[in-house]
Amino acid sequence: MRITIDTVEYSLKGTKLLKQISCSFTNGITYVVGKNGAGKSTLLKLLATAIQSQQGEVNFTTLVRDENIGTYRRKLTIEEIRKIIGFLPQHFTGHSNMTVEKYVTYIAFHKGIPANLVKQTVAQWLQESHLMQVRRKKLRNLSGGQLQKVGLIQALINHPRICILDEPFEGLDIGERIYFHRILQRLSYHGIIIISTHLLDEIQQTSEDNLLYLNEGKIAYYGGIEALDTVTQGLQE
Numbered sequence: 180m181r182i183t184i185d186t187v188e189y190s191l192k193g194t195k196l197l198k199q200i201s202c203s204f205t206n207g208i209t210y211v212v213g214k215n216g217a218g219k220s221t222l223l224k225l226l227a228t229a230i231q232s233q234q235g236e237v238n239f240t241t242l243v244r245d246e247n248i249g250t251y252r253r254k255l256t257i258e259e260i261r262k263i264i265g266f267l268p269q270h271f272t273g274h275s276n277m278t279v280e281k282y283v284t285y286i287a288f289h290k291g292i293p294a295n296l297v298k299q300t301v302a303q304w305l306q307e308s309h310l311m312q313v314r315r316k317k318l319r320n321l322s323g324g325q326l327q328k329v330g331l332i333q334a335l336i337n338h339p340r341i342c343i344l345d346e347p348f349e350g351l352d353i354g355e356r357i358y359f360h361r362i363l364q365r366l367s368y369h370g371i372i373i374i375s376t377h378l379l380d381e382i383q384q385t386s387e388d389n390l391l392y393l394n395e396g397k398i399a400y401y402g403g404i405e406a407l408d409t410v411t412q413g414l415q416e
């Protein structure tokens with residue numbers, strides 16, 4: 180699986196929020212960082228197909244082996260893409276009138292978890308993310324951190340091949356961050372994980388992960404995470 184962005188521009192109300200963005204993503208974790216307003220959420224929404232660029236192209240391709248033609252890259256359709264993306268938007272709300280248990284069950288069905296596995300899948304996620312005690316609360320009555328965990332569960336419940344997560348660790352305590360980070364690490368061996376974060380301490384610099392540094396809507400750096408300190412010096416001041 181590969182996502183390729185080619186000279187993409189995105190404007191809103193006459194202001195260019197993304198300028199000449201070109202890059203590609205394959206399996207692994209990419210952290211998207213940048214100052215407030217740099218365009219991180221806009222880029223993630225574009226990748227999640229929630230918005231569309233006015234210029235340039237975003238393509239999702241997969242390698243196909245064909246006896247007659249050989250191996251080639253096939254572009255996925257929008258329906259195919261949406262089936263394999265898990266997306267956590269910046270301000271997740273879900274269905275605020277539903278209880279945690281009902282909502283997660285609804286999502287499990289919606290995302291194709293086999294009917295005979297739904298109950299145990301939901302129970303396991305709620306248990307492991309410490310939401311069991313609030314399972315009968317409506318989403319609108321949850322704390323910020325609790326709601327964030329529900330948001331993460333709806334994005335990850337079917338182990339999607341592509342995960343686009345906007346500030347996923349916001350409001351979580353350290354144990355919960357480690358729990359979700361482990362899940363993401365496991366998914367990254369066979370999938371594309373793109374995470375925007377301002378929590379630079381959360382990024383483990385010894386790993387194989389990638390870093391994409393956005394500055395005023397442009398890519399200022401895209402490469403190995405080892406450059407984090409040098410690249411983001413300006414962010415920490």
Ligand SMILES: Nc1ncnc2c1ncn2[C@@H]1O[C@H](COP(=O)(O)OP(=O)(O)OP(=O)(O)O)[C@@H](O)[C@H]1O
Nearest residue numbers: 191192196213214215216217218219220221222269
């Ligand atoms: N709905 C909107 N209407 C007008 N301007 C918008 C809208 N959404 C975003 N913007 C502007 O687009 C620019 C990029 O916003 P975006 O949310 O993508 O940045 P960000 O890097 O995610 O910022 P933050 O770290 O603060 O979440 C900002 O200047 C913002 O003010």
